[in-house]
Amino acid sequence: MGCFFKLRQMEALLDQWLWRQEYWLPPGITWKDIKTSGDSRYPLPRDLLITLPLALGFIALRYIFERVVAVPFSRQLGVRDRIQVRAAPVPKLEAFYTQNSRQPSQSEIVILAQQCDFTQRQIETWFRCRRNQDRPCNTKKFCEACWRFVFYIVAFSAGLTSLIDKPWFWDPKECWNGYPYQAIAEAQYWYYVMELGFYWSLLLCVSVDVKRKDFKEQIIHHIATIFLIGLSYCGNYVRVGTLVMLVHDSSDFLMESAKMFNYAGWRKTCDTLFVAFAVVFLVTRLVVFPFKVIHSTLFLCLDVFDPFFGYYLFNALLLLLQALHIFWAWLIIRMIYKFVFMGKVERDERSDEESEVEEEDEEQEEEDDDKEESSWEQGKGALNSKFTTLADNCVLKNLTKQRNNTSSRFPKAR
Template identity: 70%
Template sequence: MGLVAVRCGMPSWEWMEALLNEWLWQEESWLPPGVTWQDIKMKEDEGRFPLPRDLVYTVPLAFAFIALRFIFERLIALPLSKHLGVKDRIRIQADSVPKLETFYKQTSRQPLQKEAVSLGKQCGISQRNIQTWFRHRRNQDRPSNTKKFCEASWRFVFYLISFTAGLGSLINTPWFWDHRECWRGYPKQPVAVAHYWYYILELGFYLSLLLCVSVDVKRKDFKEQVIHHIATVFLIGFSYCANYVRVGTLVMLVHDSSDFLLESAKMFHYAGWTRTCDSLFVVFALAFLVTRLVVFPGRVVHTTLVLSLEFFQPFFGYYFFNTLLLVLQALHIFWAYLILRMLYKFVFLGKVERDERSEDESEVDDEEEAPEEDGDEGSRKQRKGAINCKLASLANNCVLNNLTSQRKINCRAQSRKAR
């Protein structure tokens, strides 16, 4: 009512700012009961207090990360992929059929049987050839190993630098060892310059991932990844505005501690370094299960849910922050389930066949052999590449069958000896 009364005598921008301050920055939402904005003001000699306007810099920083990633992938990641021996499969190019191309882009990438029959009549092509065309067309859109390697190497570099810098800035802080220190003196807690940049860079990076999610390689956990990025952006932004910086730095450190191991395992997987990939994946799985299922809920979530109540009464920020943490924990449990499936396969099959967490594409199609008609040299190369891929797959299956048979023989021999 007060704003409405003075609306006529205020410029529009001042009125909007006053309205924003009245509704968005209510003390009951951001501060514990009995604490006002005046109580947490700091003098210059007391240190830096986090202000919401600081987060504005993360938007141009996100675009800067996208530009830096573009340069990194072409000048560093691409030559590195060639040096490590990353190879792309030769895919058969689908013939140019405008009606099928229009249906593929505008209607569906996998037509139903009725749709395939209708398309066949329109184009004068058999139903089998229609299905083959769509299979080849889908395979054309599947990302190459080089593209996936470049993406993984970019995330690996950031997560490694972020974890190293974050650990170096936190290891000597009192709240790193005693989590009650996260709340002692809250909310009037100064923020160090190192932790300020830790926050700004992390938020800018996750914003860049969210902006690029539509052009990046889509995994089978695509929806969970989007939810994770959105929850992380809200978590970092809200915790900074509410001055949950101390516990927020611990949350970011826990996440970065295992992510760079996963990205390094992906890089060696694309390069065909199977043993190195398997070893790194086992290390990552152990680190992930310990940090996300033990340290995160047992230490970080416990201090925000339980220990914080020793210093202040619950308020909106308390419930909102902990809700976001629980959303992340639910995603951790989902990914832990996929990782445990991988460990099961590694223990009982002796090989990590694929990354159950996020390595599969959303759809998988078998490569088809090239048509039998005579064509140019490019078509012959495609046919040769497709045949080689099938021979390699057949050889791998034979090796796996031999290994399985050998294991059964060994088990029977051990049983006889035991008897």
């Protein structure tokens, strides 16, 4: 009884400060005007409370899925983890590594060498080896990509099935026909809450997932997406909101599938999927999203209501999302340009590692291996390096994401 009373208090507090009707509804419209009646369901803020337990359920389901399905599947596809040499246990160096810096400066290396009675070369080698231990293995990255692929393909299929026969799927003007008195179907309601619950789970797991160079951009993306889904539901922007989610899901599952085959070493399959992903991403994020969806929310809706707080906030978040699309699209286009017109691709600009120093470590190890290889193998490795970088580019790593550690199978040419 006490728990129920606290929930009612929390709901009343949210209604008073966060869900004020003048924030999220056009002038002259109240929450009482938008309510569930008969067989029709209308969006209400309290409906979103279910997304938090859903997020916890997604996390638990992911834990089971990765161990029961993803790991055995990765072995079937041939995913192999690189064998890492563990750093020798040196308490002083370990304390410096965990408490100060993963990459000591030259002056710090000198001091550590004196304290541990090591040479500077031994100190540098120890820190490189220690950083390698913290690198995510291919199996971990494959499991993350596999989990996201399954969700995105299911979400895209469900969303397309529920929207393809709706008039606003073909004509954005229909998104505002009868607004805000627009009932939502049960399928669209679950499409909304499942997407929101999933992005909550991604945000909650961001500290344990593989970290990448665009870590901050990913955090911004998740937060903006959560706000967009939640606020669009509260303001009954459900029709245009379903279009936004469908546009994003259409390319995300291609990206995750390409990463899966990348970690498994299936080069041609990965390249084909990446090309498909790049085409779909550029078309949906740079053409459909701004010229159809954002144009509708910025201009077409003004024929139905006057601007209010929710209008400005919703469009600001959409424009923020579009800025991230342009950032990622620029990285894709630049990488493709270098590959097609310059005949080479620089190292992935959005890798799984937390710093560029670790990339240099891997390059050094590969250069050491090159000393024992023939010139024919070096040329072969150079060719494979181009396709590997193309497949494992900044956006291919998750938009998410991840650099191909299997390159050790074919050492790069000097």
